[in-house]
Amino acid sequence: MNDASHSGPKKIEDIEIDYDKIDVEAVMDQVKQVAAANPLEPIEPPPAASPAPPPPAAPVPPPAPSAPGLKAVLKDKLLRALRPFAPVVRLLGLPLHEDIQATIKQLDQTNRRLDALALETPVRFAEVVAELEKVRDRLNDRMSDLDRTMEYVKLLHHLDHNIVVELTKLRIEFETLRSKVLILEKDLDAGVQRERILEKQLLS
Amino acid sequence: MKIAFVVQRYGLEISGGAELHCRWVAEHMSSHWDVEVLTTRAHDYVTWADYYPAGAETVNGIAVRRFSVPVPRDRDLFGRRQQVVLEEEHTEQDELDWLEAEGPTSPDLLSFIRENEAAYDYFIFFSYRYWHSYWGIQAVPGKAILVPTAERDAVIDLRFFKELLRLPRAFIYNSEEERAMIQTVSGNGAVPGLVVGVGTEVPAEADGDRFRRNHGISKPYLLYLGRIDENKGFPELFTFFIRFKKETGSDAVLVLIGNSILPIPEHPDILPLGFRPEQDKFDALAGAAALVMPSFFESLSMVTLEAWALSRPVLANGRCEVLRGQCRRSNGGLYYDNYPEFREGLKLLLGSAPLRRALGDNGCRYFQENYTWDIIEEKYLETVRRLGQEP
Numbered sequence: 001m002n003d004a005s006h007s008g009p010k011k012i013e014d015i016e017i018d019y020d021k022i023d024v025e026a027v028m029d030q031v032k033q034v035a036a037a038n039p040l041e042p043i044e045p046p047p048a049a050s051p052a053p054p055p056p057a058a059p060v061p062p063p064a065p066s067a068p069g070l071k072a073v074l075k076d077k078l079l080r081a082l083r084p085f086a087p088v089v090r091l092l093g094l095p096l097h098e099d100i101q102a103t104i105k106q107l108d109q110t111n112r113r114l115d116a117l118a119l120e121t122p123v124r125f126a127e128v129v130a131e132l133e134k135v136r137d138r139l140n141d142r143m144s145d146l147d148r149t150m151e152y153v154k155l156l157h158h159l160d161h162n163i164v165v166e167l168t169k170l171r172i173e174f175e176t177l178r179s180k181v182l183i184l185e186k187d188l189d190a191g192v193q194r195e196r197i198l199e200k201q202l203l204s
Numbered sequence: 205m206k207i208a209f210v211v212q213r214y215g216l217e218i219s220g221g222a223e224l225h226c227r228w229v230a231e232h233m234s235s236h237w238d239v240e241v242l243t244t245r246a247h248d249y250v251t252w253a254d255y256y257p258a259g260a261e262t263v264n265g266i267a268v269r270r271f272s273v274p275v276p277r278d279r280d281l282f283g284r285r286q287q288v289v290l291e292e293e294h295t296e297q298d299e300l301d302w303l304e305a306e307g308p309t310s311p312d313l314l315s316f317i318r319e320n321e322a323a324y325d326y327f328i329f330f331s332y333r334y335w336h337s338y339w340g341i342q343a344v345p346g347k348a349i350l351v352p353t354a355e356r357d358a359v360i361d362l363r364f365f366k367e368l369l370r371l372p373r374a375f376i377y378n379s380e381e382e383r384a385m386i387q388t389v390s391g392n393g394a395v396p397g398l399v400v401g402v403g404t405e406v407p408a409e410a411d412g413d414r415f416r417r418n419h420g421i422s423k424p425y426l427l428y429l430g431r432i433d434e435n436k437g438f439p440e441l442f443t444f445f446i447r448f449k450k451e452t453g454s455d456a457v458l459v460l461i462g463n464s465i466l467p468i469p470e471h472p473d474i475l476p477l478g479f480r481p482e483q484d485k486f487d488a489l490a491g492a493a494a495l496v497m498p499s500f501f502e503s504l505s506m507v508t509l510e511a512w513a514l515s516r517p518v519l520a521n522g523r524c525e526v527l528r529g530q531c532r533r534s535n536g537g538l539y540y541d542n543y544p545e546f547r548e549g550l551k552l553l554l555g556s557a558p559l560r561r562a563l564g565d566n567g568c569r570y571f572q573e574n575y576t577w578d579i580i581e582e583k584y585l586e587t588v589r590r591l592g593q594e595p
Binding site: 015017019022023024025027028031032034035036038110113117 | 292293522531532534535536537538539542544545547548549552556558559562563566
C-alpha cells in the first residue's frame with residue numbers, strides 16, 4: 001500500500017492519517033484502538049532453559065489398612081523405591097531451598113533493623129526534644145534580652161528628643177540675650193557720647 | 205569568560221551519552237568562551253579505573269585536566285549499597301556511602317575546584333548522580349550550572365538529591381520531561397533552567413545504498429543504535445520483533461549496531477553488526493525504514509535526534525516519558541506501550557512509504573528548529589548571560 005499522494009486524510013490498516021498535518025497523538029489513539037480490538041494470537045511458550053524440577057517427594061497417603069502394619073509396610077516400600085532418586089530430588093529442590101533461605105535471612109535482617117529502630121527511635125526522639133527545649137530556652141533568653149534592649153533604646157530616643165528640645169530652647173534664649181546685650185551696648189555707647197558732649201558743654 | 209566543564213569521563217574514544225554530550229558542547233562553546241574540561245583519568249564507566257595520564261592535555265583543541273580516582277568502583281559493594289538505598293529503610297549516611305561506591309571518587313578533582321574557584325566564571329557540571337557533581341556543586345554553588353542528564357529511575361528519589369538539585373545557579377535540561385521530573389522531585393522551580401538538549405554531528409553525506417551493499421541487506425530493515433542491555437529495552441525488543449515476524453509474515457530485518465552484554469537470539473532476520481564506524485552508522489540510518497528506540501530510560505536520546513536529522517521516522521518505547529514526549533512534539537515517530545501497539549505501529553510504518561516520509565520530514569523540521577548547533581550555543585550563552593545580569 002504505497003500511496004503516492006499526500007493530499008487529505010488517508011486510511012491505512014483502519015487508521016486515518018492526514019499526511020498534510022500528521023498528529024502523532026491522534027494516530028497513536030487509533031493504533032491503540034486497533035491494537036485493543038485485535039486479540040493476541042497464542043504464542044508458543046519459550047523453550048525452557050532446563051526442565052522444571054519435579055516437586056519434592058511427599059509421603060504418599062497410605063491406603064486404608066486392611067490389617068495393622070500394612071500402612072507401615074507400604075510406606076517403607078515406597079520410601080525404598082524413591083531412595084535412589086533422593087539426591088536428584090534434593091539437587092533439583094536446592095535452588096528453591098536457597099531462595100527460601102535467602103528470603104528468610106533477609107526477613108530476619110529486616111526484622112532486626114525494625115527492632116533496632118523501634119528501640120532507638122524513642123531515645124533519639126527524646127534527645128531531639130531535649131535539644132529543642134534547650135534551644136527554645138536559649139531563644140527565650142535572647143528574646144528577653146532583646147526586649148530589654150528595645151526598651152533601653154526607646155528611652156534613649158526619648159532622652160535624645162528631650163535634649164534636642166532643651167538645646168533648642170537654650171539657643172533661642174541665647175539669641176534673645178545676645179540681642180539684649182547688643183541693645184544695651186548701643187545704649188551705653190549713646191550714654192557715653194552724651195556724657196562727653198555734656199562734659200564739653202559744662203567745661204566750656 | 206572562563207568556563208570549566210566538569211564531567212566523569214572525557215575523551216575522543218568515549219561514546220557514552222552524557223560524556224559525548226559534554227564533549228560536543230565544550231568543543232562548540234570554545235568559540236565563545238575560554239573552555240577547560242575537568243575530569244577523571246577513567247575510560248571504563250564500570251570501574252572508573254585510571255587509564256589516561258594525569259595532568260593537563262589538549263583534546264581536539266580543548267584544554268583537559270585529568271585527576272586520579274584512587275579507589276576504582278567495586279561492583280559488588282556498589283550493588284549491595286544500591287540495594288540498601290533503593291529497597292530498604294536507610295539513613296542519609298547510607299545514601300552518602302552509596303555515592304562513595306558509585307564514584308568516580310576523585311578527591312584531587314574536588315580540591316582543584318575548591319582551590320581554583322576564583323579562576324573560573326562558572327562551572328558546568330554534567331550528570332547529577334555522580335560523586336563529582338554532588339560534591340563539586342556544593343563546593344562552588346554560586347558558580348555551578350548543572351546539566352543533570354537525568355533519567356526516570358529510582359535513584360532520582362534519594363533524599364540527598366532533593367537538596368542538591370536546589371543548589372545550582374541554573375540548570376540546562378535535555379527535555380521538558382526531564383525538567384518536569386526534576387522540579388517535581390526537588391521543588392526547585394525557582395532555580396532558572398532552559399530546555400536545551402544537544403546538537404549532533406551529522407556527516408554531509410549518508411548513503412543508505414552503500415550500507416545495504418556493504419552488508420548484503422536487500423529487505424527493508426529496522427535499525428537499533430546503541431548498547432544492547434536490559435536498561436535499553438532488551439530482550440523485550442527481540443521478543444516483540446520475533447513475534448511480529450511470526451504473526452505478520454513480514455520480511456523486515458532488525459539490524460543492531462552496538463556492543464551487547466546480553467545474548468542475541470539466533471534468527472535469520474536479526475543482524476547484529478557490533479560496533480561500527482560513524483560513517484557506517486549514518487549510512488545505516490539513511491537506509492533504514494525506521495529507527496527503533498526500545499529504551500526505558502532516556503534523558504534525551506541523541507540517536508533519535510540523529511534519525512530525525514536524516515529524516516528517518518522513529519518507533520519508540522512509549523513507557524519512556526522523554527521518548528513519548530519527543531515523538532509527540534516532533535510528530536516524527538510512533539510509540540508503543542506493549543506488544544499489540546508495537547505490532548500495529550510497525551505494520552503502519554512498514555506498510556506506508558508516505559507515512560515514513562511525512563514522519564521523517566516532521567522529525568527533520570523539529571530537529572532544525574530546536575537542535576542545530578547555533579540554537580544550542582545561543583541557549584548556553586543566554587543561560588550564562590542571564591546569570592551575569594542577576595544581582
